[in-house]
Each structure stands twice: as structure tokens, then as C-alpha cells.
Amino acid sequence: MSSSYPQVLLVEDEPAQREVLAYNLEAEGYGVAKAETGDEALMLVEEVEPDVIILDWMLPGVSGIEICRRLKTKQETRAIPIIMLTARSEEADRVRGLETGADDYVVKPYSVIELMARVRTQLRRVRPASVGERLEYDDITLDAETHRVARSNQPIKLGPTEFRLLSTFMEKPGRVWSREQLLDRVWGRDIYVDTRTVDVHVGRLRKALCQHGGTDPVRTVRGAGYALG
DSSP states (O other), X not given: OOTTSOEEEEEOXXXXXXXXXXXXXXXTTOEEEEESXXXXXXXXXHHHOOSEEEEESSOSSSOHHHXXXXXXXXXXXXXXXXXXXXXOOOHHHHHHHHHTTOSEEEESSOOHHHHHHHXXXXXXXXXXXXXXXXXXXTTEEEETTTTEEEETTEEEOOOHHHHHHHHHHHHSTTXXXXXXXXXXXXXXXXXXXXXXXXXXXXXXXXXXXTTTSOOOOEXXXXXXEEEEO
């Protein structure tokens, strides 16, 4: 599945539970990467750059709680929401999980419907456009549900690629995105696109955003990529 969709890393060593969860996540429209062990999970975090991690506490080798601790102490991964899955229902265990940095905590056996709702809650924080939220930056508004964009209340028509580009920029204003990161996020890592294509579509986005006047909100960072603001 294309990386323009939210990416979930599912870390669960029990095959039946892993497949049921993966099926339900894919049915919700998410890209799913699956890991059975803590070491495999750490490798996939770098490769996939997931938007949300569903992490089982009890794993062979490195435990889920240790994986959580490592990810939350690294600058590059600390902002990724982690939902811990565990059979441990005691309050002390729950507190330990949250103190380690977990963003949510689900006790087995759990309702798949409830877990999907918790995933959406975490995505609302990190990729609000992917769950239909309305985004605002300066005088630009983007309504992900209706696919409408306006600047200073003037409607702006964007193609699908430019819309996804703007969504990416508006979800994290100020962040510098490399061309390779934008290719993964907007086009998807399963599609080959030349990095120069990014420049073409950023140029189209800039032209559209400035059609009614105003300064160009997209900043080129020499040798690094692009940022909004």
C-alpha cells in the first residue's frame, strides 16, 4: 500500500492475533508493516517511518516495554505514538508502560473496534488530514474530508498530488522534508518516481497557492528539501 496512506507498524508475536489486527487495519485503509520480534520492530521503524506503532508488551528477545523506552529516548522516533498491547491489567504495569512513554495502553482481551478507534485518535494527533480533519496555516485552510483548499477565503483548485503535498506540509509546518521523504509520503515507496518530479509538483503547488496574490509559503532549504513556513 502507498505511503500516502497512514502507516502502522504492528509488533505482535502471536500469528493469529497479528493477522486479525493486520486485516482490520488494512480494511481501515492503513498501510501495515508487521514484526514478530523486538529486533525486527527496531529495524522496521527506520525503514517504514510509521505514523503509529501497535506494540505487544511480551515479545521474544527484546520486550515491548524496552522497545518503547528506546524509541521514546531517540529524537527521530520519540514523536511516534505507541499503543501498548498487554495481558497485564494491574495498575502498576499500566503506570510503568505510560511512564516509559507509551501513548495508550490496551489490555488483552480487547475489542478490535475499540483498538481501531484508539489508532484513529493517535493519528488525529500526527496526521490529522488522514482522518478528515480541517487544517489551518496562516491564511491557508485545507479540509481533508471535502478535499477543498482556500487561501484568504479564495478557493484554490489542486490536483490530487498537490493536495497530498500540501496536506503533508500543513500537518507539520516548519519541518523540512527531503525529496526522498516526500516521495515516500506522497507517492508511496512502492512506486518509482524520479526526485525531480517532486520539484515539478512543488512548483505547481506554489503557483496555485499564489494565484490570488500573497507571498509564497513554501520554503526551499538548499541541499535539504522543502518546508511550509
